Each structure stands twice: as structure tokens, then as C-alpha cells.
Amino acid sequence: MLLQLSSFLLFLLIPVSSQPSQIFYAGFKGVGGNNMTLNGVAEIEHNGILKLTNDSSKVMGHAFYPTAFQFKNSSDGKAFSFSSSFALVIVPEFPKLGGHGLAFTIATTKDLKALPSQYLGLLNSSDIGNFSNHLFAVEFDTAQDFEFGDINDNHVGIDINSLASNDSAPAGYYNGDGDSSKQNLTLKSGKPILAWVDYDSSQSVIHVTISPSSTKPKRPLLSFPVDLSPILEKSMYVGFSASTGLLASSHYILGWSFQIDGPAPPLDLSTLPQLPGPKKKHTSLMVGVSVSCFVLALCTILFGIYMYRRYKNADVIEAWELEIGPHRYSYQELKKATKGFKDKELLGQGGFGSVYKGTLPKSKTLVAVKRISHDSNQGLREFVSEIASIGRLRHRNLVQLLGWCRRRGDLLLVYDFMANGSLDKYLFDDPETILSWEQRFKVIMDVASALLYLHEGFEQVVIHRDVKASNVLLDGELNGRLGDFGLARLYDHGANPSTTRVVGTLGYLAPELPRTGKATPSSDVFAFGALLLEVACGLRPLEPKALPEDMVLVDCVWKKYTQGRILDVVDRKLNGDFNEREVVTVLKLGLLCSNGAPGSRPSMRQVMRFLHGEAGLPDELRKPEDVGYQEGFDEFLHSLESSSFDQMSTSSFGRNRDVDASFPYFANTR
Template sequence: MANLNMLLQQFLHVLLFLLIPVSSQPNQLFYDGFLGSNIMSLRGVAEIESNGILKLTDDSSRVVGQAFYPTGLRFKNSSDGKAFSFSSSFALIIFPEYEKLGGHGLAFTIASSKNLKALPSQYLGLLNSTSTGNSSNHLFAVEFDTAQDFEFGDIDDNHVGIDINSLVSIASAPVGYYTGGDDNSTKQNLTLTSGEPIIAWVDYDASQSIVNVTISESSTKPKRPLLSHHVDLSPIFEDLMFVGFSASTGLLASSHYILGWSFKINGPAPPLELSSLPQLPGPKKKHTSLITGVSISGFLALCGFLFGIYMYRRYKNADVIEAWELEIGPHRYSYQELKKATKGFKDKELLGQGGFGSVYKGTLPNSNTQVAVKRISHDSKQGLREFVSEIASIGRLRHRNLVPLLGWCRRRGDLLLVYDFMENGSLDKYLFDGPKTILSWEQRFKVIKDVASALLYLHEGYEQVVIHRDVKASNVLLDGGLNGRLGDFGLARLYEHGANPSTTRVVGTFGYMAPEVPRTGKSTPNSDVFAFGALLLEVACGLRPLEPKALPEDVVLVDCVWNKYKQGRILDLVDPKLNGAFNEREVLMVLKLGILCSNAAPAARPSMRQVVRFLDGEVGLPDELRKPEEVGYQEGFDEFMNSLEPSSFYQMSTSSYAIKTDMDARFPFIDTSLYTLHARGETR
């Protein structure tokens, strides 16, 4: 009977909207479920389930779901251009794929279009990397965010925020509600990802230009709102606007549901009663049946035999799940899925090889998404610890200039990481060894600024300090638009803001490794700055930081640049492949900044925040730089070499340098994809 009444009520709602003349519009919407045709305009993965629940997303990774009332509503007074007051109430449920790890959230949305050109993950299906912050968006949203995105200054991973044309909230608060009156109220905390229904109210008072957001776990609206903010929505709204909801998932995923919704212009929205809204189904019950004609003993024997085969195969092919794997979050792919994507890890799909293994191009069979699969070799020094580090660190990092990690796989000895495929490969292929394509100076300068922005985020923008420890041209990848993306976090190290980094084993690549690192065993943000200085010089000069084939005075690039700087001929070192087509002011600034970042004293190097300000032209570099004896790599290099035992000495060949055999265990930091070696006195 209750279901019949619900269906009848939904039918009357639909009939009411169909009878509204085209020239008019409803000023009130009410859905205690979403049954009926054309109730909502759906895009992405959004769908209305058979019981009337609006499901914006399921627990698939990196998807968007949008649901809007099909026609635009008039939100402004045509005579004076002032926005109308409005009120909305809705009941939501968020189920995370992993307990306590939401991704990413949903938003109540009023937009100038119901066809938003939006991205998943931190963009909540509202905006994209180029549109966020633009006044032309004409977008108002209240976000219910379950992932802390430092790019947008989120306060935590369980908050409500008011957004105007941007994902940077103009006001936000941790999720909760107030009991009692305004003068004597107590806040009760709530968790968006609890899987329990939450009712939210969004009210705009045009006379006072104030937005109030209130939430509760019951149908009774608290007297005190969770969030209040003064803002005039008149400049934001156009005459006709679309109202609805949007949600997205990222590496982490959640299922986002709307159980019911009411909305009214110039008046309070009709109340919702949780008890009258459709409910999510509980866990499916398991049913068994007897097989006719088979005796109980024979049936049990057959089951035992089949179960034994199943368990044997399962054990043989099983991926061992350990505790840390349940906590790190990003999507786990099956080995067979990645094997199929890379055509069995065929050589023709190989994108590159290094000391840590191989990287293959692949296409995921279900979504046709192009990916890069990093397969860590069995004998690599990057073992399980670094594998976990790369997942745990980059899996939670979100920045437009980092290579996004899509997921991972571990099957016995095979360790695999799945990244977005970067169509244009690594930066070093455009700088060295007779590149087929020459990057213009404008493109190079853009890549430099992209990498600087990524490092600033790692050092200051994340909840912990992230030290990359392997910044170099081969770890800078270029996407389809030739934007620089910093990748390969296998050596990354994290520590809390305000703490001192602990001593660890020495890692890095010669030419990019700060001189204090071999001496102290400590990597800091300053050592990343040193590596970035080497990157600046090689991008401008088209030369590697160490060039063994060069004349003795030119082996170390920073020393060579310094010598030319002293002679007033620093522009002689600009990459000749540019054919003189470059901005002299920018090139000079980059070369001088490269010297400044390469100072032997860590405290004398600029921070990445200062570097970004230099590159953006907000501040100028010093007119005079310090002497070469106080800059450069050679001091630390010599000290490191002198620390080796005589039996372990190797000589730099005429073409390259590396460390192998017994040195691997003591100094596992050489990228053997760049270097080879021979023993002193050995014939090559």
C-alpha cells in the first residue's frame, strides 16, 4: 500500500510539471524519490534506480555524474537584475569504496548550463583545469567534499564548502550540525562517508545577500546553520539557470546518492521526511538450493572436490593482500587486465627502460583508456618499500602538473604501477641526442614553470612535505598539450611540516644530486631545489648536467655556465637548436636562477616559492651572483668519491659513469639507464 501511494504521488508530480505552460515555469520542485520519465536530465554515469533513488556515481574510478532539472528556471528579477531568494533541501548518502577514504564528493549546483564541460576527481564534475576560477562560469555550488585537495585549499576530507565559479571555496566548515538555539548550541560532528542518510538545506536570502547551509542526520532542521556567508549572487546568476547535482570519483571512489529533493524560489522549500524516502537495499541474501537426483553425500563429495580445485587455482594465482594494501587507496588492477592491456608486455609496447624496470604503453580493455604501466623489475633496487612509497605518496597527491597515478597491481614478484599515458613522452627526448622535434623557447619556459609549480605543491601545498628526490629531465613528462608533468615518485619521501627529515639511504642521480646528500644522507626541499637548478640549465643549454665527453672545464654544466657568466658571455651557452629564437630576458633569468639553485650551501638556495616568484616575474634576481667556489656539484662529488674504499674505485669512462657490483648495496642511487662503467685499468 505504501509503495502504491508513493507511485501515485510521483505520478501526480510528473503530471503537474507536464501541465505547466511553456511560457511559465515552476517555482517549486518536490521529489520524495525520482520515479517517472524526464524527471531529471542525466549525464555521465548518473542514473535513477528502480526504487527511485538518484545515483550520481557508482564506485568506478574517475567518473562524473550530473543530474539537473530539465529546464532552466528564472533566478533574477528582470526589472532590477537582482537574484531571487531560494531554498533547497535534499537527502544524500555517500558510500566509499574503501572505508574512511572518500572520493571525491558531490555538489548541489546552480549553473548557466546543464551540460557542464567538467572533469572528475577534485573537479567534482563541475569544472575543468582551464575553466576553474573564470567569472564566465556563472556557477554557484555547495560542495560536500570527501577528499582533501590542497590545490584548492580544502580544509580537510570531510567538509562543506560554498563555491563561486571555482573549486576554491569562499567559505567552508567541517561537517556537523548544531543542537540547541543560536546562543546555547553544541556542535555534533558527522561523517559524509558514513553510508547513513544526511539531510542538507541550502538557503539564499536575497534581501540580506547571505547563503546558509545547514545539515542534520534527521528530518528536523537545526536552528543554527553550519555555514553562513554573505555574498550577492546577482552578478553570478544569469536570467535562466539550471539547478541540480553533480558528483565525481577519482583514484578513490564513492557511490553518491540523492534520496529526495525539494526546491523553491522566493520561499522555504517543502520539508523532506526521511521515513518517506526510498531506502538503499541492504546486503543481498545468499540462497542455496538442492540439486535434485544427487544424494547428499555425493553432493558434498562433489562440492569438496570442486572446492579443492578452486582453492588450488586461487592459491596458485592469488595476489597476496597485506594490511598496507587496504590502506593506501588507489585502484587495484588485476594482473590479467594489465597483461591484456599491454598485449602481454610485448617489446613493441615498450616506452622505455631504466634501473627500476620497464614502462609499457597499454589500453585498458574495458574503457579503452590509454595508460603507461611501470613494471618494476625483480632485481631492481626499487623493491616493495619504494613501491608502497610511490602508491601512498602520489596516490593522494592532486596537482595539474603531476603525472596522475590511476592504480597499481602486485602479483607475487611483479610490481606494477598504472599512470595516465603522456602522449609526448619525457622531456629529455626533446633536449639530447639529436631530438626529432625541437621545443621552442616558449614551450620550454612553460615546462619549467609547470615543474616549479609541481615542486611548490609538493614542498608546501600537501598535508606533508614531499621530497621528490629524483627531479630530472627524464622524470618530466609532456602531455598532449606539451604541459610539463613531474612523475616517478619511487624515491619520494614524506615528513610532517615543521619536522626535520630523517637520515636515510642516499638516493638520486649524479648531476642532479645536491652535494650535501652523500655527506649527510638527508634529502630536504633544498636538495630538490638543487636538482631543479640542474634542470633549468639543461633545458636552456640542451646539455646534461654532467658531460663526460666535454673538455675538463666543461664536464660539470653549472661550472661551465658560471665561467661564461663571469666572462659576460652566458648567452653563448643557449641551446643552438633554438637557432637564436628565444626571449633573451627569460633565458638570462633561467640561467642565473639555475646557478642560484646550484649553490653548494643549502641555506643559500631559494625556496620553490621564491623560485616560482622569480619565474612569474614578481621579483627580480640579484644583479650579481656568488663565486663559483660557492656553487656547484664538484665539491660533493669529490667528497663522495674520496669516501669510497680503494677496492671499490671505478674510473669515469670517456662516455659515461656509474657504479655497479659491490657498490650497488652501499650506494643504490645510480640510474643505470644513463650511465655505464668499467673498472680502473679494465679494457672496455
């Protein structure tokens, strides 16, 4: 205690104008703007606890010491050693679901141009991995994000210029020196956890240690060898960042110490401010009154009738439903969000449901609510379980399933709201807004990235089975997101495909599907080829009103290609303003993906290499329906590290729909 007091007094003696070397906060009571810079929703509560985020969704909070520290020697540019200790508490909105986490941060600025959710308030989608970030962070992450390769939803990671951790481990601590003594810790338990971050400049290694007690374990949780001299600049700011996503957590810092060139002053959890316990519910005193037996009996009967009707009309929530996620909304919540499912909130409708625009009452988040009539041919439990599987998909170029609601025979699905509607509204039938080529190419890259994640990046193989322009949605910044998973199928990597009912939309169906009935990643690639031609030409794959020779888009593009006039098919609405190399790549890749033989189509990993310019397309293409498995052409594909899909298979997801029975989740809202 005396050591803490002396350290605190030493901190007070440091002039504000001088460059600091030490921080010690045994709680933050009385700490003002001169001692801590707060941004976002961060605040210091009256009990002296630093609260970085609250229980609101998609928010972030920053807390930095206001004066920069000197992290480098002016003479040789070598980074100094440093040490920090802090006590953190994470209290999730829902006990088992965190969102997302907090990070100890060293940055060049206190004003981070960042995003919440998986970005933890540190970076944004455009600066991930940039060396110019000069960012060092230790993350305490409670949500598994596949985009950044998270190992689980309860881990500690060391991040340098990116949120894809350089090293990470499940949260835990070591009682002794051996591996067998590791004890697990749950970051989102709502209990205080003490953390230590130590950088040894002489050994060029970072140690991260956590513990539920004030005693520092001898063995760190993480030890990562790295020289931070190229990462750290001479003067940098030290602090914390936290964020929430669709699910929220309150992130707290109870105390904090930091030291340049020496061990940080120790913290004692017993002396730090504590979070208040759950509020006790006080039952009002019951005042007895004398009533006649007749009145009592009458009230009992009326109450029984009320409870019977309420039970009859209510949704019965079974135990298995509470475990599957992603998040169950009440029917009343969604009814209020959509203003009673009024027609003026209707975004679109199709053969098996309607989509409504809504605003969630608590978070004020804009959503799209899809109302589906339940298919009696499939068990509700199985259907909802598979919806939950799709709900675990996490990628910035997928339309996110936020939650669901079951009411009698209806299923309501809640999705991210896409402000700019579907891509087809910008391509066909004299659109009000014309997308530039740069915007179109960006959407192509976005969809390709999403399909690569579905085929290879998720714990199971996901076959979308309905890739087309009307199922590509555009957010407020015109980023492309693949939506409508009503036809999707999931299966384990390495399994064999099972035969299923042929579903999809004419013009996008791979020719082998009617013959084999087996959907594979290659059949998604075929549909993506049609999408490529759509985007470049501004035409649908099938144009029934066109002349016979122009009715099938791929035939028309192939004809121009063989004539050496492939640029003639480029969408005239672009007025010739496009990157010729990119356009030719997209058109040739569209023909390559439209090949009649599944084995001669590229995988999505190969497609990404073509689009990024990492591999060149063949100089001469063969006519799509005639290529087959020609020797030489296959060798070209396999040389690009193709992923075999001959052994992949599917397991049922959702309801099967007849050909051309699908429709987009969202309509254009302009």
C-alpha cells in the same frame, strides 16, 4: 503530504515558456527531457531516482532544470533570495574510499566545459577562480584534494567561481543550538541525506544544513556571509553535477525542491523513492547423488592437492595491507592489462625493473605498470607502507600512483599513463618534435608547482631526490608532471635531517650531499636549477663528449653570462623564437639555484615568485661555487619570505639506489 501534492500541482501549472519560480520533484519518475536536462552519464532510473554517476572511473554527470531562473531584480541588480532542498545518496565502489562527490549548482549554462575527478564536473584546470565563471555551488566532497585545500574526505563546502571552498566544514548536523550537540555524518555511507541551501538576500548570507532525517535542524552546518549579487547573473540554470576519479562512487538525487524568494517546499524522505538493497545471493538447491566411498575420497584428495597448490602460489593478503591503500590490484588484472607483460607493451626498462603499457580490463583506463624486483634488504611491509604514503600525494603536476600489486618477490606499481613520454626526448639528440618556448616555459612552471607542493603543501616534507628531464613526463596536452618517486624521502615538517646513502644522478647532485649525506629541499632546488638550464639550452648538465670548457653546462652558461652574451646558450632548435625576458629569467634562475652554498639557493616558493614575475632577480649574480653566505645576498633571499630548511629532515622511503642508477617510469611512446 497534501502540501507536497499541492506544490507539485502548482509546479505543473507553470507554463513551460514562462520563467519558473519553483521546482518540486518528489522523485523523478516520468520526468522527461522537457523537465530535466541530463548530460554525461546522468540518467533517471526506472524507480524514479536521478543517478548522476555510475561506478565507472573518471566520468561526470549533470542534471539541470531546462529553463533558466531569474535571479536578479531588473531595476537594482540585487540578487533574489532563494531556497533549495534535496535528498542525496552516495554509494562508493569501495566502502571506505569515495570518489569524488556531487554539488548543487547555479551556473550560466547547462553545458559545462568541465573535467571529472577533483573538478566535480564544474570547472577545468584553466578557469579555476575566474570571476567570469559566475558559478555558485555547494559541494558534498568525499575525496580530500590538497590542490584545493580540502579539509578532509568528508566535508561540505561553499564554492564561488572555484573549487577552493570559501567555507567548509566536516559533514554533520546539530540536534540543538549548541556546539556540543553536533553529530557527524558520513556522506559516502550509502544512506539518504537531506540537504538545505538557503540564501537570504536581505542579510547577504548563505546557510547550508544537512540531516539524516526529514526534520531540518535549527542550526545550519555552514553560515557564510556573502552578497551573491556580483556572482549571479539575471538568468541562470539550477541543477546538480557529480564526478568520479580513479575510484568511483554512484551519486543519486532522490528528490528536489527549489524556490525563488521563499522557502523551498519540504521533502519527506519516507515518500521519496528508495535505493534497492543489496541483491541477495540465492544458493542453488543441492541435489544429492549416491556415490561410492572411493569416488568421494578421490575427489577429496584431488581437491586438497588443488587447494594446496593454489595457496602455495597465491599472494597472502594480510589485514594491514587492506588499510594502507591507495588501491591493490590483482596480479591477474595487471597481467591481462599488459597482455601478459609482452615485449610489445614494454615502454622502458632499467636497473631495477621494467615499465609496461596497459589497459585496465574494467575501466579501460590506460596505465603504466612498473614491475620491480623486491630488495631483500628492506622489509616488504615497510616498503609497501611507504608506497602508500606517496600514493596520498595529490597534485595535477605529479604522476599519480594509482595502485600496486604484490606477487611473491615482485612489486608492481600502477601509474597514470603519460601519452607523450618524458621531457628529455624533446630536448636532446635531434628530437623528432621540437617543443616551443611557450611549451617549455609551461613545463617549467608545472614542475616548480609540483616541487612547491612536495616541500610545503603536503602533510609531510617530501624530497624527490631525482629531479631531471627524464623524470618529467608529458601528458596528452603536454602538461609537465614530475614522476619517479623511487628515491623520494618523507619526513615531518620541522624535524632534523638524517644522514642517508647518497643517491641520484650525476649532474643533478648538490655538492653538499657527498659531504653531509643529508637530502633537503635545497638539494631538490639544485637539481631544479640543472633542469632549468637543460630546458633553456637543450643540453644535458654533463656532456662527456663535449670540449673540456663546455663539458659542464652550468660553467658554460656562467661564462656566457659574465661576457654579457647569455642568450648565446639558448637552444638553437628554437630558431630565435622565444620570449627574451622569460629566457633570461630562466637562465639566471638556473644559475641561482645551482649555487654551491645551500643557504644561498632560493626556496621553491621564491622560485615561483621569480617565474611569475612577482619578484625580480638580482641584477648581478656571483659565480655559483664562490657565492657562499655573503652578507647582503642572504638578506635579499630572506626578504622574499624564504622557508628555512636548516631544520628539515628525512625518514626512509623506498629503496636506495646508487648514483646514476635511476631511470624514468615511462619511455617515450611516440
